[in-house]
Amino acid sequence: MAGNYKIAVIGGDGIGPEVLEAALEVVDVVGVKLDTTMYDLGAAHYLRTGEVLPDDVLSTLKEFDAIMLGAVGPPIGSVDVPDGLLERGLLLKLRFDLDLYVNLRPFTGIPGSIATGHDMVVIRENTEGPYAGEGGILRKGTDNEVATQGSVNTRYGVERCVRAAFDIAAQRPAQRISLVHKTNVLTYSGDLWKRVFDEVAADFSQVERSYSHVDAACIYLVEDPGRYDVIVTDNLFGDILTDLAGSVFGGIGFAASANLNLSRNGPSLFEPVHGAAHDIAGTGRANPVAAIRSAAMMLDYLGEKDAASRMSDAVLGYLREYDPAQPVQHTADTTREIVRRLQ
Numbered sequence: 001m002a003g004n005y006k007i008a009v010i011g012g013d014g015i016g017p018e019v020l021e022a023a024l025e026v027v028d029v030v031g032v033k034l035d036t037t038m039y040d041l042g043a044a045h046y047l048r049t050g051e052v053l054p055d056d057v058l059s060t061l062k063e064f065d066a067i068m069l070g071a072v073g074p075p076i077g078s079v080d081v082p083d084g085l086l087e088r089g090l091l092l093k094l095r096f097d098l099d100l101y102v103n104l105r106p107f108t109g110i111p112g113s114i115a116t117g118h119d120m121v122v123i124r125e126n127t128e129g130p131y132a133g134e135g136g137i138l139r140k141g142t143d144n145e146v147a148t149q150g151s152v153n154t155r156y157g158v159e160r161c162v163r164a165a166f167d168i169a170a171q172r173p174a175q176r177i178s179l180v181h182k183t184n185v186l187t188y189s190g191d192l193w194k195r196v197f198d199e200v201a202a203d204f205s206q207v208e209r210s211y212s213h214v215d216a217a218c219i220y221l222v223e224d225p226g227r228y229d230v231i232v233t234d235n236l237f238g239d240i241l242t243d244l245a246g247s248v249f250g251g252i253g254f255a256a257s258a259n260l261n262l263s264r265n266g267p268s269l270f271e272p273v274h275g276a277a278h279d280i281a282g283t284g285r286a287n288p289v290a291a292i293r294s295a296a297m298m299l300d301y302l303g304e305k306d307a308a309s310r311m312s313d314a315v316l317g318y319l320r321e322y323d324p325a326q327p328v329q330h331t332a333d334t335t336r337e338i339v340r341r342l343q
């Protein structure tokens with residue numbers, strides 16, 4: 001067995017633990033040995049203990065080779081967990097503190113979806129933009145209340161993300177990259193993004209580049225997803241576009257992601273794009289594909305190239321032959337189907 005990587009596993013809430021279990025099973029089948037440590041974090045943990053992500057746990061997480069995360073979040077409408085507490089205190093804290101500056105989200109159009117047979121990648125900046133938390137509320141609760149929420153865009157942050165996106169585009173057969181922003185309205189941040197994009201492009205003359213405003217990109221994604229090969233965009237646009245892309249390419253249950261610290265001075269984090277889906281938790285109906293594909297991305301990032309490509313080929317084979325006319329496959333069936341392709 002190759003490996004023996006130290007992996008922190010945060011199953012989290014709802015279907016999170018179930019889909020990670022499926023992913024770990026497939027990793028085992030491809031023969032990579034993981035030394036896993038489970039961390040109990042998320043909404044249920046918070047409600048039991050009042051803790052979100054204690055500092056000592058965060059420091060411990062920094063010692064791992066990688067982190068696998070299932071999903072965190074309370075059931076919709078839960079009044080017991082304040083809005084944003086887990087998002088800011090756990091997931092975004094990990095993205096920021098571990099400097100996971102690239103959020104890599106690949107999409108493969110399953111048969112029957114609008115994007116059948118097409119694939120693309122979104123590179124979402126993951127540590128800045130409106131997510132940085134700049135702003136505040138003045139005179140809260142009064143008639144004169146003021147709320148501001150800024151967007152932080154540093155040349156350093158934009159450039160390292162754009163460069164990573166060009167690197168990825170240069171390795172793909174189509175070699176096409178599109179910047180998505182809103183330069184016609186966000187004339188400060190958009191200007192910085194566009195200039196950096198054009199500057200970095202000079203080092204990648206073989207990569208064909210284009211630009212779309214984010215509103216138009218939503219139309220193109222739905223009407224002509226083949227227009228895009230690699231999209232690079234800011235944190236909030238990337239969040240929204242990748243939910244849209246998830247749906248266009250067949251469903252959010254297939255959408256994987258890698259939160260990467262490409263300077264490799266700490267662990268990267270791998271998680272499905274979907275949330276906790278409390279409504280189907282425990283029913284065996286969760287789609288494990290996003291988690292399995294995220295785990296394949298983790299193996300690739302850890303340098304287990306052979307195992308990673310066998311695992312992602314098995315997932316892609318499964319997706320290519322996916323029959324939308326069949327009754328919905330359940331967690332165990334899907335996992336078995338992917339494992340069968342590895343034997």
Ligand code: IPM
Pocket residue numbers: 087088091092239273
């Ligand atoms: C995602 C999620 C997160 C985000 C939430 C849970 C904070 O929607 O990973 O896309 O907005 O980035």
Ligand code: MN
Pocket residue numbers: 239240243
């Ligand atoms: Mn999202």
